[in-house]
Amino acid sequence: MSPQPQAAVGAPLTRVDGRLKVTGQAKYAADLPDARTTSRGGTPIIDGVVHAVVVDSTIARGRITGIDTRAADxxxxxLGVISHLDRPALAYRDNPGAWLDPFVGERLHVFQDDRVRFFGQPVAVVVARTLEAAQHAADLVKVSYDAEQPxxxxTASGVPENDPLPQQNYTRGDPEEALASAEVRVEGTYRLVRNHHNAMEPHATVARWDGAKLTVWDKTQWVLGARDELAAVFGIPPEDVRVLSPFVGGAFGNALRTWPHTTIAALAARQIRRPVKLVLTREQLYYGVGYRPAYEYGLRLGSTRSGRVTAADHRIRAETSRYENYAEGAMVPGQMLYATPHVRQAYRTVxxxxxxxxFMRGPGYSxxxxxxxxxxxxxxHELGIDPVELRLRNEPQEDPSNGLPFSTRRLRECLRTGARAxxxxxxxxxxxxxxxxxxxIGMGMAGGVYDTLRMRSEARVRLDAEGTALVQASTSDMGPGTYTSMTQLAADALGLTMRTVRxxxxDSTFPAAPPHGGSQTMAGVGSAVQDGCDKLRRQAIELAVQDQRSPLxxxxxxxxxxxxxxxxxxxNPSRGETYRQLLARNGRTHLETRGTFTPSADDRYSMYAYSAVFAEVAVDRRLGLVRMRRMLGVYDVGRIINPKLADSQALGAMVGGIGQALLEHTxxxxxxxxxxxxxxxxxxxxxxxDVPDLKAVYLDGEDRHADPIGVKGLGEIVKVGVAPAIANAVFNATGRRVRDLPITSETLL
Incomplete structure (x- = not known):
């Protein structure tokens, strides 16, 4: 088969939705309703919207003994104040479709009882004709409590831990004996405080009921997940729920789950019988949605004097809530990043x-x-071996955790390329x-790894008689440029220009797509788009070569x-015709097909993306102030669809890593x-x-074992390794080994 020309993929093209965003025409959930805007799916303009404001608890543990709403009413x-006193019974069925659900337990049931489980828990909601009236009324609601000590x-003494899940203990070899006999040992406890996402766009929901059917405009990274969760909460069929989220103004993982405010908006709309708009305040974003948990990570390493790491003992503790047990993939890097024969890991949640x-960018791995x-x-430092060389000496030939060959593993090349550059x-x-x-002045570096996650995806492709194409999938775009990269793939596969592809x-009515997180969108949705466009192009070509009136x-x-x-x-470019000519002659208004991607269930390879991050810092010797001077990241992430979008992801993650290392602290x-x-x-x-000269380099290549388009995912790996590279640079500059993040001037004085 003759290869299809590639004109768009690989080019540093500007975002196709960029003009909409910089001119204010892109409408986010909090912007609705808007008299000029309907959803792309054809949903009618939202009329008669009223406003809801959540009343939050002022204790962290206890019971509600009374709610006085007289002044607010x-x-x-x-229009009303809703709380558990109204007994708005909700089904709260199990939601078995939850994605790789790390949430063991039962999600918060809003307004279903008088228990308070955390500070800021929603205890009531006020609905009014104007936002100002709702805000004022929420301040007038008086809640009394029987408080308990939270x-x-x-880190407090005597705090119990959850029983470990089966996957939270791991051992290979005999790590205790290997540590005891190691020629060199290092030991430390590393502490990371809680971080919050703080995306520019707050979480917001507009909910409207049409009889028994619910439509929700929401800030979400997974419209199908929001659909299924709302259906489970309200006890209605998923097909009776439609979720729309055409634009997301940043999320970094905290919009992968449907949080209580979305349920509250839908509940209020049902109770008041009006469309309801609910926007969380900046303060409520610290309680109403999740965050990166605090960690205490104890690690012992054993090594030969020549730098071969022989043993590692990982003791991990992470905070979680009492009503759910959230655990993330913090154990994987310790099992496979380096060739360590003896490893023990224990992961406990508190x-x-x-x-x-x-989830927060690079969850667990970072x-x-x-x-x-x-x-x-x-x-x-203890061995007197260069940090880059030490990592090169411990490169595995195959995945140490399972013995599988790597689909690609170019960490060695990342390290050498980065060191040279x-x-x-x-x-x-x-x-x-x-x-x-x-x-x-100090320089530091770190390696990184992140899973190449792939899930089943679908896409609908339609070629119209005008020679333009429409491609649809129920994925999201929280910033990586999904609109643009998918358009690039489709344009090349169909042989169209970018401006003739939309x-x-x-939209949850579009073909199924996985969550827009975990660096899987390009691999899954992109492969489905490629498949659908390849099928449609082939369909058009077959129609032409069988048409006696066609030059083909x-x-x-x-x-x-x-x-x-x-x-x-x-x-032979002279022998041919356009899509438009073909469809017009055959009386076709359009051609349509559906693309799919299903990852192999029999994975024979270990699939990860890799990074090497290099940082240079300056530390004021009197004040302990840390200033970034420059940073470089080198990445093994397979095929790059759009270098400009890739840079946006990589440089943005470096900025986030600077925050994690030096500033962010809940x-x-x-x-x-x-x-x-x-x-x-x-x-x-x-x-x-705070941001210095940043640069990203991507190794040329692809990973066809991972998916048909050869990508490995970029959005998560670019955050992994940034914070330790900075911390290691601070040590090189000052001689002070800081094991707690963020690194503040107080720790360096």
Whole structure:
């Protein structure tokens, strides 16, 4: 078969939805309703929307003894106050379709009883004709409690741990004996505080009932997950729920789950019999949705004097809520990143009076990387071996955790390419050896790994008589540029230009797609789009070569390619015709097909993406202030569909890693469970002045074992390894080994 020309894939194209976003025409959930806007799926304009404001608990544990709504009810414009006292019974059926569900237990049942499980738990909702009236009325609702002393500090003595799940213990070899006989040992406990996502767009929901059918406009990374959860909560068929989310203004994982506010909006709309709009405040984002949990990660490494790591003992503790047990993939890197024959891991969750944690960019892997890559740096310093060389000496030939060959593993190339490009040879291994005036200069590096996740996906492809194409899938776009990358794939596969292809997403009535997280969208949805477009192109070519009136009649279908909407014989451009001509002559209004992708159930390869991150910092020797000077990331992520979009992901993750390493820190008052810095003035995130020269390099290649289009996923791996690279650079600059994040000036003074 003649290869189809590639014009769009691999090009650094600008986002197709960029103009909509910078001109304010892209409508997010909180922007609705809008008189100029309907959903792309044809849902009518939302009329008569009223506003809801959640009343949050002011204790972290106890019972509600009373709710006084008299002042709120008397306020003009107030339509109602809903709480558990109204007994709005909800089905809360099991939701077996939850994605790789790490949430063991039972999700919060809103307004179903008088129990308070965490500070900020929704205890009531006020609905009013205007937002201002709803806000005022919410302040007037008086809630009384029988409070109990909460436990919110996982480091407090005597705090019990959950019983381990079967997958939370792992052993190979004899790690205790190997550690005892190791020529060199390093040991440390690494602590990471809770981080919150703090995306620019707050969580928001607009809910409307039409009889027994529910339509929800929501900020979500998974419209099908939101559909199924709402159906389970309200006890209605999934086909009676439609979820729309055409634009997401950042999420980083916390929109992968349907949180209580979405249920509250739908419940209020049903009770009030009006469409309801509910937008969480910035403060409520610290309680109403999940977060990256705090960790305590103890690690012991044993090694030969030549730098062969022989043993590793990982002791991991992470916070979770009492009503659910959230556990993430923090154990995988310790099992397979390096060739360590003797490994033991124990992962324990600590149940607290807090709301449930959730996925945050690089979940589990970025946490583990901080401990593992910091410990590897400590070992390199102890041995007097260059940190890059130490990692090269411990490269496995196959996956140590299961013996499978790697589909691709180019970490060695990432390390060498990064060291060369960053000028690593100029690094002085002696701490405090480089200065620039009052600044101590240091360089550090870290490796990283992330799972190549793939799930079944579908896409609908339609070629219209005008020669334009429409491609649809129920995926999301929270920032990586899904609209653009899918358009690129479709344009090349169909032989069309970018401007003649439209990709639509964010509608639960579209073909099924997996969650928009875990770096799986390009692999799954992209492969389904490729499959559907290949099928449709083939369908058009077959129609032409069998049409006696076509210039392509009798041609070998495998020899026909399409460029610019025109089919022609490869090597003979003069023999051909356009899609438009073909469809018009045959009286066709359109051609349509569906693409699918199903990953093999019999995986014979270990599939991961890899990174090597290099950082240079300056530390004020008097004040302990850390300033980033430059950073480089080198990635083995398979085929790059759009280098400009890839850079957006990689550089953004580096900025996030700077925040994790140096700034971000959720502070809880353990007396009552209140988060005291629940705002963007006190919860510090990097700004322009904090961000240095950043650069990303992608190894040329592809992984056809992973999926038909050869990608491995990019959005998560680019966060893994950033924080330890910075911490290791701080050690090189100062000689102070900081094992707690964030690294503050107080820890360096």
């Amino acid at each position: 008397a306020l003009p414009g107030v 436990v919110t500090d996982m 149940p607290l009076d807090v709301n449930t944690p959730t 946490t583990a990387a901080f401990a593992i890559e910091s410990a590897m740096d400590e070992l390199a 960053f000028g690593w040879r100029r690094r002085d291994p002696r701490p405090r050896s480089r200065r620039d005036g009052d600044w101590l 990709f639509e997403l964010g 009649y009798g041609a070998d279908a495998d020899s026909v390619v399409v460029r610019g909407g025109r089919m022609h014989v490869s090597g 502070v809880t008052d353990h007396r009552d469970g209140r988060i005291v810095n629940a705002n963007l003035a006190d919860y510090l995130v990097p700004v322009n002045a």
